[in-house]
Amino acid sequence: MSSNTARGPRADQLEIASGDLQVVARVVQLLRLLAGNSSIDLVSAAEELGVGKSTAHRYLASMENHGLLQRRDRNRYEFGVLLAELGTMALSRLGVVDLAGPVMEEISVRVRHTIVLSVWNGICPVVAQVREDSSRTAHVSIAVGSHLGPSAAQTLVFWAFRDESFYRFRGAPAADATEAELAEVRRTGISIRQSPRDGVSAVATPVRDPAGRVVATLAAVDISQFVPEEIDSPLARALLSGAETISRRMVSPLDNGSDHP
Structure with missing residues (x-):
């Protein structure tokens, strides 16, 4: 029996103009240019592409x-929201966002703070899950x-561990912290920052992938009077334990080990 079903061209027959x-x-050229700089403008875009300003x-x-x-x-232009969304999707493939949810929920109930997972968009941390x-x-x-912003606890974590990161930092605005402060974050695994204005x-800590690279930050955010300032507080220990659990479950998603410190 013959079929009249229409068939599209094979992949090797497709032609792209x-x-x-x-x-x-x-x-891609412009995105690579932006990856090496904090922003781009019309002049730099035109020079990069070798075209006139109207085309750029x-x-x-x-x-x-x-x-x-x-x-x-x-x-001036910087990375847009779509790239942040795509970055979050890429991390979802690693399991970070999905696996973090139940751990974040458990920590939030236990410590009574809002728990936030953030990823890096090339310029700054972006909140991926709450x-x-x-x-x-x-x-x-x-x-x-x-x-x-540059003074956020999550920003300090990403910058402190930038040499062990899943991301690139070339051209990104530096964290608002001294090298001594960043060294202390590397030593303890904990960053604590207060915003007097708000x-x-x-309180934030890094989350690592199976290769040991920092792919996200896990943080507790709350009104200052409710947030302990000690790096060995029960809250800090809960975040460290939670980050370890997320990393462990990226290797073994069914891991039911205790999340408690």
């Missing part, structure tokens, strides 16, 4: 419209996708 390939290549502007505007770039100010504490009327709420404090 050379113009499309050039567009992709130029987008079309590329930048299109990349902004699609979420690959976002404006830092009127004339387990919000609602045991008190007054508590801290933080949105997934929030960008954290009245909020955070």
